[in-house]
Amino acid sequence: MVDQPVPKVTAADVERIVRRDFSAERVAEVLAILGRFAAPEPHRVRLDALKLAAGDVARLERTVQLASTDYRDVIAQAECPSYMVFVPGPSQSAEAQIIDADWKQYQEWLRA
Numbered sequence: 001m002v003d004q005p006v007p008k009v010t011a012a013d014v015e016r017i018v019r020r021d022f023s024a025e026r027v028a029e030v031l032a033i034l035g036r037f038a039a040p041e042p043h044r045v046r047l048d049a050l051k052l053a054a055g056d057v058a059r060l061e062r063t064v065q066l067a068s069t070d071y072r073d074v075i076a077q078a079e080c081p082s083y084m085v086f087v088p089g090p091s092q093s094a095e096a097q098i099i100d101a102d103w104k105q106y107q108e109w110l111r112a
Helices: 011-021 024-035 042-053 057-069 071-079 081-085 092-111
Strands: none
Touching: 011 024, 011 042, 024 042, 024 057, 042 057, 042 071, 042 092, 057 071, 071 081, 071 092, 081 092
């Protein structure tokens, strides 16, 4: 099994993405929605919820609700979308390629 990379994110990263993906009028509302999630790794999960929401407040609400049920579902969908449909079995190098592609996609989204 190949280890998957884990992003190191901060509250500043979360706020930057909120301001990037939502209008100035919605920033306070979006931050309040994100503030409802306070379980493990809050900055990481909030950032992942923003990725899945793709600028849609209603989708963000649903994603934060999902995170409150099991935050790992949000992490998996946001950080490892290809890996989640990967059926283990091929070679370890295929697994590593999928993990690497997911990581690159996540990093590109974060830098946009």
